[in-house]
Amino acid sequence: MSETIRFNFPAPVIDDSVDRLRKEVRAFLQEEIRNGGFRPVTDCWCSGIDPEFSRKLGQRGWLGVTWPKEYGGRELSALHRYVITEELLVAGAPVHAHWIADRQSGPLILATGTEEMKRTLLPRIAAGECFVALGLSEPESGSDLASVRTRAYPVEGGWEITGTKLWSSGAQICQYMTVLARTSERDDKKRHEGLTQFLVPLDSPGVSVRGIRDMSGVEHFNESHFEQVFVPENAVLGSVGEGWTQITSELALERAGPERLLSTFVVLEKAFLQAAATMNGHQATVMGGMLARIRALRAMSLGVAALLEQGQYPEVEASLVKDLGTRFEQDIIERLREFWPIQLKQSFGDDLHYLLADSLLRQPSFTLRGGTNEVLKGIIARGMGLR
Amino acid sequence: MGFEMEQTDQLILDTAQRLFADHCGADVVNATENGTEPTRLLNAIFEAGLPLAWVPEAAGGVGGSLALGFNLIRKAAGFALAAPLAETMVANRVLAESGLEMEASWTVLVFDGGPLPTLADGKITGLVENAPVYPGVARLVVPVSDQGIIRIATFVPDTLEIEHRESLAGESRARIQLNKASPLELSPVVDGMSEHGLMQFCALVRACQIAGAMEKMNELTVAYVKERQQFGRALGKFQAIQHKVADSAGESALANAAVEQAVRELSEHPRPFSGSADSLLSVATAKVVASEAAGTVSRLAHQCHGAMGFSYEYPLQQYSRRIWSWREEYGSEFYWSERIGLAVAEELKHSAPGQNDGRVWEIVSR
Numbered sequence: 001m002s003e004t005i006r007f008n009f010p011a012p013v014i015d016d017s018v019d020r021l022r023k024e025v026r027a028f029l030q031e032e033i034r035n036g037g038f039r040p041v042t043d044c045w046c047s048g049i050d051p052e053f054s055r056k057l058g059q060r061g062w063l064g065v066t067w068p069k070e071y072g073g074r075e076l077s078a079l080h081r082y083v084i085t086e087e088l089l090v091a092g093a094p095v096h097a098h099w100i101a102d103r104q105s106g107p108l109i110l111a112t113g114t115e116e117m118k119r120t121l122l123p124r125i126a127a128g129e130c131f132v133a134l135g136l137s138e139p140e141s142g143s144d145l146a147s148v149r150t151r152a153y154p155v156e157g158g159w160e161i162t163g164t165k166l167w168s169s170g171a172q173i174c175q176y177m178t179v180l181a182r183t184s185e186r187d188d189k190k191r192h193e194g195l196t197q198f199l200v201p202l203d204s205p206g207v208s209v210r211g212i213r214d215m216s217g218v219e220h221f222n223e224s225h226f227e228q229v230f231v232p233e234n235a236v237l238g239s240v241g242e243g244w245t246q247i248t249s250e251l252a253l254e255r256a257g258p259e260r261l262l263s264t265f266v267v268l269e270k271a272f273l274q275a276a277a278t279m280n281g282h283q284a285t286v287m288g289g290m291l292a293r294i295r296a297l298r299a300m301s302l303g304v305a306a307l308l309e310q311g312q313y314p315e316v317e318a319s320l321v322k323d324l325g326t327r328f329e330q331d332i333i334e335r336l337r338e339f340w341p342i343q344l345k346q347s348f349g350d351d352l353h354y355l356l357a358d359s360l361l362r363q364p365s366f367t368l369r370g371g372t373n374e375v376l377k378g379i380i381a382r383g384m385g386l387r
Numbered sequence: 388m389g390f391e392m393e394q395t396d397q398l399i400l401d402t403a404q405r406l407f408a409d410h411c412g413a414d415v416v417n418a419t420e421n422g423t424e425p426t427r428l429l430n431a432i433f434e435a436g437l438p439l440a441w442v443p444e445a446a447g448g449v450g451g452s453l454a455l456g457f458n459l460i461r462k463a464a465g466f467a468l469a470a471p472l473a474e475t476m477v478a479n480r481v482l483a484e485s486g487l488e489m490e491a492s493w494t495v496l497v498f499d500g501g502p503l504p505t506l507a508d509g510k511i512t513g514l515v516e517n518a519p520v521y522p523g524v525a526r527l528v529v530p531v532s533d534q535g536i537i538r539i540a541t542f543v544p545d546t547l548e549i550e551h552r553e554s555l556a557g558e559s560r561a562r563i564q565l566n567k568a569s570p571l572e573l574s575p576v577v578d579g580m581s582e583h584g585l586m587q588f589c590a591l592v593r594a595c596q597i598a599g600a601m602e603k604m605n606e607l608t609v610a611y612v613k614e615r616q617q618f619g620r621a622l623g624k625f626q627a628i629q630h631k632v633a634d635s636a637g638e639s640a641l642a643n644a645a646v647e648q649a650v651r652e653l654s655e656h657p658r659p660f661s662g663s664a665d666s667l668l669s670v671a672t673a674k675v676v677a678s679e680a681a682g683t684v685s686r687l688a689h690q691c692h693g694a695m696g697f698s699y700e701y702p703l704q705q706y707s708r709r710i711w712s713w714r715e716e717y718g719s720e721f722y723w724s725e726r727i728g729l730a731v732a733e734e735l736k737h738s739a740p741g742q743n744d745g746r747v748w749e750i751v752s753r
Contacts, residue, residue: 007636007639007640007643008643009640009643009644009647011648011651026749029745030744030745033744086752090748268747269744269745269746269748272731272732272735273744273746273747276731276735276736279728281729283728284724284727284728284729284732285721285724285728286724286728287728288723288725288727288728288730289675289679289720289721289727291668291672291727291728291750292645292671292675292676292720292724292727293641293675293676293679294751295645295648295669295672295751296642296644296645296648296672296673297641297644298751298752299644299647300640300641300644303644317640320636320637320640320641324638374630376633377629377630377633377634378626378629380633380636380637381623381629381630381632381633384632384633384636385609385613386609386612386613386623386624386628386629386632387624387629
C-alpha cells in the first residue's frame with residue numbers, strides 16, 4: 001500500500017513575552033511612521049536600505065536576539081525573532097541593511113566561525129553596525145550553486161581568492177561577505193565536495209564592488225569581483241571542503257521565514273484600509289480570500305518554526321512554505337489590479353499606487369531568490385520519494 | 388492529565404484506522420453507492436462507539452475532545468467512509484448540548500446552512516434543501532429558530548415529507564419540507580448555540596473531510612506515478628509530473644495547516660457552537676483554503692493518473708467527487724471569503740480615523 005504523506009504544522013508555544021515583544025515593536029514602528037522616520041516600502045527586506053534605521057533596531061536589542069548574551073544576543077527563542085521580523089515586514093520598514101546578517105550570516109558565524117569572529121563581529125551585527133552580504137551566485141552559477149568557479153588557493157598564512165560573485169544584495173553597504181569558493185579541483189562525480197565558505201572583509205585589497213540596477217530601479221544588487229584577495233587561515237567558516245553541507249542547511253532554515261509570504265502584505269493592508277468604507281460583496285470575496293490564504297500560509301510558516309524549535313529538520317515543509325508563499329506574494333498584486341489598475345510610474349502622492357506599482361516591478365524576484373521555485377519543487381518531489 | 392487524554396485519543400484513532408481499513412475498502416465504497424448496505428462496516432462503527440466520540444461521558448458517550456472528533460472525521464474521509472459517521476457525531480453532539488437524550492442509532496442533523504425552520508405554537512415550519520439525511524436513519528435532529536433563539540427538535544423520518552437525493556459522490560442528501568410539523572421532542576433553549584455557530588461547526592467538519600480526502604488522493608497519486616511506466620520510465624521520474632505532485636502536496640499541506648489551526652481554535656473555545664467573531668476567521672480560513680485546494684488537488688491528481696483515474700473502478704474518483712460536493716456545502720470558498728472581507732471591513736469602519744494603520748495585520752495575526 002502507498003506510504004502516508006502527511007505534513008503537520010504544529011502550533012508554536014506563544015507566551016506572554018512574545019506578545020509583549022510584538023506590541024513593543026509594533027508601537028515603535030507606528031511611532032516611526034508618524035514621525036516620518038521611514039516611508040513604508042514594499043518588499044522592504046530587499047528594497048529598503050537604511051543603515052541608520054538598522055542601528056536603531058540594534059539599539060533597541062531587536063537584532064541577533066537568539067544569540068548567546070556573551071556575543072551580544074539576548075538568548076531569546078526563535079519565535080521572538082519571528083515576531084520581530086513579521087512586524088518589520090508588514091510595516092514595510094527599511095530593513096535590508098541588516099537582514100542577511102541577522103537571519104543568516106550571524107547564525108552561520110555562530111555555528112562555524114572562530115571564537116574571535118564571534119567575539120568581534122556578532123556584537124556589532126546585533127548592534128546594527130556590521131552588515132554582511134551573501135557571496136553565493138556567480139555569472140555562471142544560479143540555481144546550480146555547486147558549479148561555482150570562484151577559486152581559493154592555499155598560500156602562506158591563508159588563502160587567496162579569485163572570482164566573481166553576482167546578485168549579492170546590499171554589498172555596497174556591507175563590511176563583509178561570506179564567499180563560497182572551490183578549494184580543490186572539481187570532480188564531476190563529486191561536485192558537491194571541495195567547496196569552502198570564507199568570511200571576507202570587503203575592504204580587503206583586490207575587492208571591487210559594482211552596483212547593478214534592477215528593473216524596479218533599485219540598486220541593491222552587486223557584482224563583486226575578487227582579484228587574488230588574501231584572507232588569513234582563520235577566515236574559513238567551518239571546515240575546508242564542507243561548504244556545500246553548510247550552505248544547504250543554511251538555505252533550508254531561511255526558506256520558511258515570514259519574508260517568504262509577507263513581502264507584499266503592506267500593499268494589501270493599505271488596499272483594505274482604502275476599500276473598507278465602500279466594500280461590496282465581490283470585493284470582499286476577493287480581498288477576504290487573500291486574508292484567508294495569508295492566515296493559512298502563516299500557520300504553515302509558524303508550524304515550520306515550531307518544528308525547528310523541536311530540533312527537527314523540516315526541509316520539505318520549509319520548501320512548501322516558500323513555494324506557496326512567494327507565489328502568493330505575487331498573486332496579491334495581480335488580484336488587486338482588478339480594483340486598482342497599475343499603469344503609471346509616478347504615483348502623485350498616492351501611497352497605495354506607489355506600493356502597487358513598485359510591487360509589480362519587484363515581484364519577478366520573489367520566486368527566484370534563495371532558490372527558484374522549480375528547485376524547491378524538486379526538493380518536495382524528492383521528499384515524496386519521486387527522485 | 389493532558390497527556391493521558393492524548394493517549395486515549397490516539398488509541399481511539401488507531402482503532403478507527405484499523406476498523407476503516409478492514410471494512411471500508413474501495414469495493415465497499417463503490418458497492419454502497421450502488422445500493423448495497425455496508426452492514427459489517429456500520430456494525431463495527433457502532434460497536435466501537437465512534438458515533439458517541441463527542442458525547443460527554445456523563446451522557447453515556449466517549450467524552451472525547453473536539454480535536455479527537457475532528458481528527459476522526461478527517462481520518463474517515465481518507466477512506467471515503469461509506470457511512471454517515473460525521474453526521475451522526477455532529478447530531479449527537481448537538482443533542483448533548485441541548486440536553487435531549489441520545490439513542491444508539493444513526494442520527495443526522497437536518498441543517499444545510501440555510502435559514503432555520505421556525506417554531507410557532509409548538510409546530511415547526513420551514514424548508515431544508517440539502518440535509519445529509521440517509522435512508523434508514525432512526526432520528527432527525529432539527530435546529531429550529533424560536534424567535535432567533537435556538538431549540539432542538541427531533542423527528543422520526545417517516546413523519547416528514549422527505550425527497551431523497553444524492554450528492555455528486557452518491558452520498559445521501561434530502562430536501563425536507565416541514566409544514567407545521569409536530570416534533571417528537573423539543574429541547575429548551577440551547578445556551579451558547581447560534582445559527583452562525585452551527586454553520587461554523589459544520590463548515591469545519593467539511594474542511595476536515597476535504598483535508599483527509601486530499602491526503603489520500605496525494606497518496607494514490609504518488610503511488611501511481613511511481614508504479615506506472617511510460618516512455619521507458621516511471622511517470623514520477625518526469626519533471627513535469629514531479630512539479631504537479633509537488634503543487635498538489637503544497638495545496639493539501641496548506642489546507643492541513645489551516646484546518647489544524649481552526650480545530651485548535653474551536654477545540655479551545657468555551658462555546659464552540661456560539662459562532663463567535665474569534666472563531667470566525669479561523670474556521671472561515673480553513674473552509675476557504677480547503678475548498679480552493681479541492682479544485683487544485685483534484686485537477687492535478689486526475690492529470691497525473693491519466694485515464695485510469697477517470698474510471699469508476701479506480702478509487703480516485705470516490706475522493707474527487709466527495710471533495711467537489713463538500714467544498715460547496717456549508718459555504719464555499721466564495722461564501723467564506725466574503726464573510727472574512729466584510730467582517731474585516733466592518734472592524735476597520737469602527738476604528739477611529741488615523742488609528743487604522745496596521746489594523747488589518749492586527750486582525751490577521753490574532
